[in-house]
Amino acid sequence: MTYPKWPSEFELRRKNRHVLSERLHWPAGAVQACVDLEERHPGWRVWWLGENSSPGWELPAGFSASYETRGHATTELKAFAPTAEELEPLLVEVPEHDYSKRGCDFCRARY
Numbered sequence: 001m002t003y004p005k006w007p008s009e010f011e012l013r014r015k016n017r018h019v020l021s022e023r024l025h026w027p028a029g030a031v032q033a034c035v036d037l038e039e040r041h042p043g044w045r046v047w048w049l050g051e052n053s054s055p056g057w058e059l060p061a062g063f064s065a066s067y068e069t070r071g072h073a074t075t076e077l078k079a080f081a082p083t084a085e086e087l088e089p090l091l092v093e094v095p096e097h098d099y100s101k102r103g104c105d106f107c108r109a110r111y
């Protein structure tokens with residue numbers, strides 16, 4: 001007997017994003033733009049955020065991205081831009097952390 005494969009965390013997050021995008025009325029093409037950016041920039045998670053007008057937290061609508069930097073001394077990289085086109089150049093390629101004695105060029109840590 002075979003069991004269906006449990007969906008990966010990545011697949012679950014994509015499904016979840018799709019459901020949320022309909023509920024939160026994301027603009028047309030926003031989901032696809034997130035998928036495209038994630039495919040072109042592995043490791044980055046891209047999300048669309050509606051305008052936040054809460055006092056002290058004002059932020060225009062736009063695309064938000066984060067990258068979990070495993071190994072590096074910085075815990076997470078974040079980027080935000082009003083459009084997917086403007087976000088793309090901010091999604092830098094993150095090299096593997098360099099544990100050698102000379103230190104890591106990316107995060108400057110020497111451990």
Ligand SMILES: [Zn+2]
Pocket residue numbers: 071072073096097098104105106107108109
């Ligand atoms: Zn590093």
